[in-house]
Amino acid sequence: MSRVYNFSAGPSAFPESVLQQAQQEMLDWRGSGMSVMEMSHRGKHFSIIAEELESDLRELMAIPENYKVLFLQGGASAQFAFIPQNILNGKSKACYVNTGAWSEKAIKDAKAYCDVVVSASSEESKFTTIPDVAGWVLDTEAAYLHYTSNETIHGVEFQNIPDSLGLTLISDMSSNILSRTVDVSQYGLIYAGTQKNMGPAGVTVVIVRDDLIGHADKKVPGVFNYAEQVKNGSMLNTPTTYNWYLVGLVLKWLKAQGGVAAIEQRNIAKSAKLYQAIDQSTLYRNPVEKAYRSRMNVPFILADEALDKEFLKAAEANGLYELKGHRSVGGMRASIYNAMPDAGVDALIAFMAEFERSH
Amino acid sequence: MSRVYNFSAGPSAFPESVLQQAQQEMLDWRGSGMSVMEMSHRGKHFSIIAEELESDLRELMAIPENYKVLFLQGGASAQFAFIPQNILNGKSKACYVNTGAWSEKAIKDAKAYCDVVVSASSEESKFTTIPDVAGWVLDTEAAYLHYTSNETIHGVEFQNIPDSLGLTLISDMSSNILSRTVDVSQYGLIYAGTQKNMGPAGVTVVIVRDDLIGHADKKVPGVFNYAEQVKNGSMLNTPTTYNWYLVGLVLKWLKAQGGVAAIEQRNIAKSAKLYQAIDQSTLYRNPVEKAYRSRMNVPFILADEALDKEFLKAAEANGLYELKGHRSVGGMRASIYNAMPDAGVDALIAFMAEFERSH
Incomplete structure (x- = not known):
């Protein structure tokens, strides 16, 4: 059969040229004599892949220097639990905007770690709109304000960055990251699973401002502790090496697209x-x-x-x-x-x- | 360059025929018109891959019916934290045998959730032996006994299943799973990262006996809660689909090897x-x-x-x-x-x- 048009919500279609390159390099990456999936994550070959991955993402998103970029495991869903555990920093409340199924999941999971203030909800409209920011309840004692920039199930997307009135802004951008320009400096933290706009499932990108790192709850497992992973270049344990490589290929494709x-x-x-x-x-x-x-x-x-x-x-x-x-x-x-x-x-x-x- | 012999400790060498098959199927899996990495994890094509993966692993390891098999994210290192949180079930102690660097990490992480009884340690010998089981301190109040079946850094391997005197036996088999026959019924739980004997980095296999499931601490994130993942066929969130596929290919290769x-x-x-x-x-x-x-x-x-x-x-x-x-x-x-x-x-x-x- 020839290739089909695949409208899957994620995992989702790849640029065909990326698949062709992965195919060509499958048994031997750049003359290394190895497939990328066979390489030690601490070896000289994979170091190149890891460095290019981070620098290409920084370039594409114009990520300021005072932000760290992590490539973790567990999906954005794991971050629903690990964001409060890393970011609350002794506070007991966080604000969440509810615009659909993914917001709801983030809210449900956060409740195990803090009081959730639902700043706004479009549930009544069956998630067919986004509540006017003017009416949002923003609690100044909250550690942060969380929203889902695009709801894959309901097909609702923020067209602008909401004004958080000084609260640290956190966004799950799993389904629209790299699809539009974003001023990263407006955020405390941006996170995204890679399986929509960035590559295969298996990498979770976390872009986090320096000052938010290092205040994790002691019970956060090391591999989900931002400070630990920053110190170890996201290699506190073996990263999903082949997935990093594929994300890297997609980023290079995106650069070539302009x-x-x-x-x-x-x-x-x-x-x-x-x-x-x-x-x-x-x-x-x-x-x-x-x-x-x-x-x-x-x-x-x-x-x-x-x-x-x-x-x-x-x-x-x-x-x-x-x-x-x-x-x-x-x-x-x-x-x-x-x-x-x-x-x-x-x-x-x-x-x-x-x-x-x-x- | 031609292919080299790669003695990496993990990620590590693949059977060349597996890479060739992955290469051949890269743009079109079995006439689906899609790469496996583009498939919805809930679609009809990927369902076949997921089913074959589990049934091949069950066959190869002769896993009894009263055990569930999970394919999670985060690596074995994440399980260092999530095993106590899933298995302690109200108990406050767990026994750990210390035979090298990986045992030490498991012990360090478990201490955030329970009192760790170090049942035995070969630290004095610089981890060049395994302490005689007759001398192990086994606390009958402990929830389980944990050991690392093979220490990749020190090159030390258990040649037999230790007698846990009735304690639930848990083993990190990341570096020797599928390399030798194992009587799964002797264990409460076996876990392993896949990047040594099973495929690429990015899948964590957890084989767990039914009666140990469903007692997790409320703070365990859903994606690491065994009961939740059992209910969802390891798809509570998007799994690492392409990695599952590659593990599946390695299992089929292993079957073909006898x-x-x-x-x-x-x-x-x-x-x-x-x-x-x-x-x-x-x-x-x-x-x-x-x-x-x-x-x-x-x-x-x-x-x-x-x-x-x-x-x-x-x-x-x-x-x-x-x-x-x-x-x-x-x-x-x-x-x-x-x-x-x-x-x-x-x-x-x-x-x-x-x-x-x-x-």
Whole structure:
């Protein structure tokens, strides 16, 4: 079979050229006589990969020098527990904004370690909007304010950095990191799993400001203690070496595309044409308030739910895969991360129009 | 450059045929039109990979039905903290045997959660032996007895399962899992990072008896709570999908080799000839008591330390890589896991003899 267009929410499609390079280097990386996955993480070859990974990410995101970059394990979900344990620093409260399923999980896990102040919630609207920042409850005694910059399941995305009124700002950017420019200096901490815009599952990027490091609860395991991992270059234990390498290849691909600002323009155009196709149809509908629609995850429902199965089957027959919406919201979802080419979105739009004509 | 013999302690050498298969399937797994790393972990393709992974491991290790198998993140080092938090079940003590650097780390981390009874220690001998089980201090009030079945840095390996006198037995088998037959039913819990005998870094296998599941401390993050992960098939959050796939390929390779009993015979022969070459020489020496020498990691020192650098340089010139001993013990170390072919060990022995003749 030839390659398909894969709209999976994550793990998700790779740039084909990255896969080709990984394929070519599989048995012998740059004349080392080894696959990257066979290399000692402390050896001279892997040191090059690790250094390039960090410097490429710093360049792409313009990360200021007073921020450390960690490449950890456990996924963003593990950080739901380890952020409070590393950052609370003796405080007993933290503020969380609830804009969807991932915010909810972060809130649930944080409650084991502190009192959670829910600063705002769009639950009443079924997570189809983002509450106006003017109305957020920001507790000045809180250690930080946490929000999820893009909700993959509900397809809701912050379009600006919210004003935290001086609270340390923390964001889970798992599903839109590197898809748009971000002023890192506005944050205390940014974290993201890599399996959407950065590469395979298996690396958790944590970008954290110097002054927040070193105040962890004593019960945090060493491998999740930011200060310990900073001291050890994220190698307190064996890192996920091959995954680091793959993330590195994706970053080099992104640089070759012109970097984050350039890919952002393409993401704006890609998502705009898909939303336009949905809005102009009578069969498809996206429930999210226009100002907060995600550029990464585009959920849509069919006017007649009975057509869902047929839609998915016909889509696959046209080489369009993983369009089923999350079980909690139903319908369809097209995830169109950085690696989804224009041609994939165009093929989806053409298929949707044809399906509508014939039904 | 052609492929080298890689004696790294981990991450470590792969069977070449596994790399070739991964290479071939990189852009399209079994006609799916996707790379495995692009697949949704909940999709139909990856479900096959996940199922085969577990069933192949169960078959290879003859894991009884009343044991669950988890594939987690964070490495064995993360389990140093999460084993006590999952298994203590209200008890305040646990017994640990100290046979080297990895035991020491496990002990250090466990102390944050319970009183550690050091049942035995070979520290005085500089970890060159294993204390006679008859002299171990086993506290009947302890929740479990923990030991490290093979110490990668010191090259010391348990040759039999120790009698825990009824205490729940837990073993870190990171560096010798699948290298020898093991009666799983003698254990409460076995765990291992995959980056030595099972595949790439990025998966932590936890094999745990049913009755030990469900008693976790409330503060354990969900992704490290055994009961939660059992309920979710190790997919409470996105697993390290591509790493699972690679482990799966290694397991299928091992099955094709005749399974664990067959590879064990080869490991006995491989390690025996290397130890024999060391013992018969005057230049090389292995400090470990013969009864406890590791089949996986063979450390050796040169009679004249001043020759170390030249030895390593000449070895690389002969295609023999990563022979430098761990910085904490110095000298050399040859890690000869399942994937190291006989030819690699033969080449090392021939090189060592030639180096001795010429120095």
